[in-house]
Amino acid sequence: MKDKTKKENKEKYVEDDALSYYSEYEIPDGGWGWMVVLGSFFVHVIADGITYSLGIFYSKWVDYFQTDKATMAWVGSLVPAMTYLTGPVAGALTNVYGCRKVAVVGSLLTTFGFVISIFVNNVYFLYFSFGILGGIGMGLIYLPAIVCVGFYFEKRRSFATGLAVCGAGIGTFIFAPLSQFLLNFYGWKGAVLISAGLILNCILCGALFKPLPKTKIPKESISPVSEKTFQNGNINIKKRKELSVTPDEIVNLTKSENNLATRKLSIDSRHSQYSVGGTRSRISRRSFSGSGLLNVSVFQSHASVISMSVLSLHEQGQASGGCWKETKTIFQQTLNPALLTDPIFVIFLISNFFISVGYIVPYIYIPDYALEKNLHPNKAAMLVSVIGVSNTFGRVVFGYLSDNPRINRIILYATSLVICGIGTLVFPFLEIYPLQIFYSVIFGIFTGVFISITSVVLVDLLGLENLTNSFGLTLLIQGIATLIGPPFAGWLYDETKNYDFSFYLAGITLAGGGLLLYIIPFLKQYKKKKQHVMTELVSDAPPLNSTPPQIVVSLTDIDSNHEEL
Known part of the structure; x- marks a missing residue:
């Protein structure tokens, strides 16, 4: 009877906040979710199409504002950079106000920035209106478009998100x-005004992002879950324990002394099935790296940029403390400098800085370069279109390859970027149009790896528990580098009066960033050996709780010694 009572006391029901969070919403895996996918798809078509086609406006702006190319390049770099850097604020706003409202506000802000841009006569005000306001608005549009798809799908989440983000490449191809x-027909002001009108359509897309209807499930329906020992990073459940996981803990995976799940949440699907109301909800490693809420191997282009901002999203409309508190929390989680002591992550950050310096340069300068080579403007625009459609293909291919366990993702990542860099270095020597088209295909396909699997590579390198902080710092570095690359490439043109050195810069930084990544497997091997040695030392050491040797001295001995003295 005593043993039975003891056993019952041990077997407590798990009160899993994360599962409660999901159980409050009935995930339809279809239904209105397909309308959400449609809205997200068109958001990517419009927003990404405009962002990656800004190079078409570049030469017109230089002539209109009578400025040098380095000064003008800031406009093209500010839009994507501000989209990167807006992520934490956009995440907090979405947490407080929901996907629909934030997407609508972002659409209005970008439209406002574009509209007032046609009245400016100063390039520096264009930085503010088009670059900063437009970029911030883009960031507010992208985040809800990604998050809402994840809310509506579970089993088909990978497929649904893949359909949504395909709009990015298609948008570049069209725009x-x-x-x-x-x-040609309306001038740059008319073109920007029409672009602003097209962005207004994102309001309609955002209106499709309605919240999921709540379905309350009582706590009694949550089945007991036992806890086992940890082996090989998996939760092998052994003894039952109170388990409390909040939504941001599942995603942020912050280490907590009192929380089993957040300490060791590297979950293998074979060992982690939670029964809720008779229905099992499986959480697996793939849920985080392939087909889960983050879907980090599928969130591409700006999707991957924003995915880190939604890592801390709780249930919509239930955040306490308001938007400022949420923003502060997200920044604290994102800008954690502790990882900077890891040489593997430092190498990865340096690599991503160089890659991001060169990545956006071809999008901005290829059209103007082609015009200087006396190509027809339509042919110049087609070079960017080909990059867009081939980039979509590259995302799909590399997303598929990265799920193959026989593929070393960091080597795939590095090799693709080296190929991209070499192609960009060679581009100035390609005098005929078919070869320039061939370069656009190569650049589009192989930059797909940089866009699609950065988050997955970080999981491989640093573990799932460090994904939020590591990717947040990576996005910060990418945003800063994006601000530097295009203006510096424009300055090189102003100094040399040709684009050759601008593409050399992009090629060297892309290839150099890729080559740096080849160091990481050796660092991982060294780190693994070091950990193995430390493990052996710890195992050979005497246990801390071992009983110290006891010295027994009898009173008779003490008396005899006293008499001798």
Whole structure:
């Protein structure tokens, strides 16, 4: 009877906040979710299409504002950079106000920035109106478009998100020639005004992002879950324990002394099935790296940029403390400098800085470069279009390859970027149009790896528990580098009066960043050996709780010694 009572006391029901969070919403895996996918798809078509086609406007702006190319390049770099850097604020706003409202506000802000841009006569005000306001608005549009798809799908989440983000490449393919057409007929002001009108359509897309209807499930329906020992990073459940996981803990995976799940949440699907109301909800490693809420191997382009901002999202509309508190929390979680002591992560950050310096340069300068080579403007725009459509293909291919356990993802990542860099270095020597098209195909396909699997590589290198902090710092570095690359490439043109050195810069930084990544496997091997040695030392050491040797001295001995003295 005593043993039975003891056993019952041990077997407590798990009160899993994360599962309660999901259980409050019935995930339809379809239904209105397909309308959400449709809205997200068109958000990517419009927003990414405009962002990656800004190079078409570049030469017109230089002539209109009578400025040098380095000064003008800041406009093209500010839009994507501000989209990167807006992530934490966008995450906090979405947490407090929901996907629909934030997407609508972002659409209005970008539209406002674009509209007032047609009245400016100063390039520096264009930085503010088009670059900063437009970029911040883009960031507010992208985040809800990604998050809402994840809320509506579970089993089909990978497929649904893949459909949504395909709009990015298709948008680039469409908007490059469309922007050139609008420039030819309406000038840059008319083209920007029409682009602003197209962005207004994102309001309609955002209106599709309605919250999931709540379905309350009582705590009694949550089945007991036992806890086992940890082996090989998996939760092998052994003794039952109170388990409390909040939504941001599942995603942020912050280490907590009192929380089993957040300390060791590297979960293998074979060992982690939670029964809720008779229905099992499986959490697996793939849930985080392939088909889960973050879907980090599928969130591509700006999707991957924003995915880190949604890592701390709780249930919509239930955040306490308001937007400022949420923003502060996200920044604290993101900008944790502790990881900077890890040489593997430091190498990865340096690599991503160089890659990001060169990544956006071809998008901005290829159209103007082609015009200087006496190509027709429509042919110049087609070079960017080809990058867009081939990039979509590259995302799908590398996303598929990265799920193959026989593929070393860091080597795939590095090799693709080296190929991209070498191609960019060679580009100035390609004098004929078919070869320039071939470069656009290569660049588009192989930059797909940089866009699609950065988050997955970070999981491989640093572990799932460090994903939030590591990716947050990576995004910060990428945003800063994006601000530096295009203006510096423009300065090189102003100094040399040709684009050759601008593409050399992009090629060297892309290839150099890729080559740096080849150091990481050796560092991982060294780190693994060091950990193995430390493990052996710890295992050979005497246990801390061992009983110290006892010295027994009898009173008789003490008396005899006293008499001798």
